[in-house]
Amino acid sequence: MxxxxxxxxxxxxxxxxxxxxxxxxxxxxxxxxxxxxxxxxxxxxxxxxxxxxxxxxxxxxxxxxxxxxxxxxxxxxxxxxxxxxxxxxxxxxxxxxxxRRPVTDAAAAGTGIAVLDWCDAAQTAVGWAVVVVRGEIAVPWEPSPSARTVELHRTRSAATGRAHDVPLELRVEGPLALWSHPRAPVLASSALVAPDLMLHRITAAGLSLPDMHVVVTPHRPVACAGPGVARRLAGQASEASVTLPWHRVVDLPWISSALS
Structure with a gap:
């Protein structure tokens, strides 16, 4: 689409x-x-x-x-x-x-949410980005040239905090756990700011994933599964994705802008 x-x-x-x-x-x-x-x-x-x-x-x-x-x-x-x-x-x-107008520094600081998006046009790696939700769309923030380093850190830190509060839907289907957002699909990856909490909720839902891997396709639901199932899922997908063990997600880099 x-x-x-x-x-x-x-x-x-x-x-x-x-x-x-x-x-x-x-x-x-x-x-x-x-x-x-x-x-x-x-x-x-x-x-x-x-x-x-x-x-x-x-x-x-x-x-x-x-x-x-x-x-x-x-x-x-x-x-x-x-x-x-x-x-x-x-x-x-x-x-x-x-x-879909550009996001201002003030809007990002006041309402931005941390999500994962592509780092490159070739869609080979993902990183953290800040988006602002407007209705049913989420618009990526690209810091202005005048934004200072300390302001970037504050905005990203606040966006990470808000990501904890995004209401997401969890659905368990066999060996898979799927996280999604009902209106803005890109927000599904906001749950990954706290992958340990994701693992806890998945376990509470009845699925045991001691070695949880996440399959990230920006702007799509996030899939969680064991390493073998995650690799098969990524290999069968028609879209580019990145598969990572859950403990590596929080160490992904920040990107200055997100690709739409």
Whole structure:
């Protein structure tokens, strides 16, 4: 499943059929003018800015982040993503676009949660990252150039603490224990800040895993099993994953940003 700035992209014939109906800039302008005031929040300023000879742009300003995107570019991106050319479709896409705006240092410090994500584009290693939850999505934080080392440590420490309190679902299926989050899948890995507590809950659920290994596929449920079962599970998966003994998880490095 492919995720875009406007949600989940359609596929196959449906995708091509939707692509035929391009998003009209005038329609986007009308929807944005009505919707943006309702999406604004303390510290978040959203506005339409008319630029002489260059058309109108969507201006986003929040703490250290400032972004200005021409409506023509935004309409083209929506059209390529298969956004329905209706007021409701455009409004939903615009809400999703605003929700996926960059995370500020202050937001990460105040509400960030520690999770595991890919360290590299090749998806060969995972590391700890901080995400901020907005509705049903979790947006990765990339520290600003002005963030000091002490601030990074404080934000990451606070995010680790919040990870302990994320409500997760545990399901035992034969030799496997699966951890998931009902709304934001990436949060499943937040449980790994305390793998010893995970092991305790799994044991209490009736599954004994004295040599527990975890199969981590960022943005998917986390699987726990014995080493042999974990290796077989990872080998059969269609997506890249990393398999680790539970005691090595807490020593994984922090990464400055997460890949989406």
């Amino acid at each position: 492919t995720t875009t700035l406007f949600g989940t992209a359609p596929s196959g014939r449906l995708f091509h059929r939707r692509r035929a109906a391009a998003i009209d800039v005038a329609d986007l302008h009308e929807v944005a003018a009505e919707l943006l005031p309702r999406l604004a929040a303390p510290g978040l300023h959203l506005s339409l800015v008319r630029r002489p000879g260059a058309g109108t742009a969507l201006h986003v300003e929040e703490d250290e982040h400032t972004l200005r995107v021409p409506l023509t570019d935004l309409a083209d991106d929506m059209s390529r993503a298969g956004v329905p050319a209706t007021a409701a479709g455009i409004a939903a896409a615009l809400r999703s676009w605003v929700a």
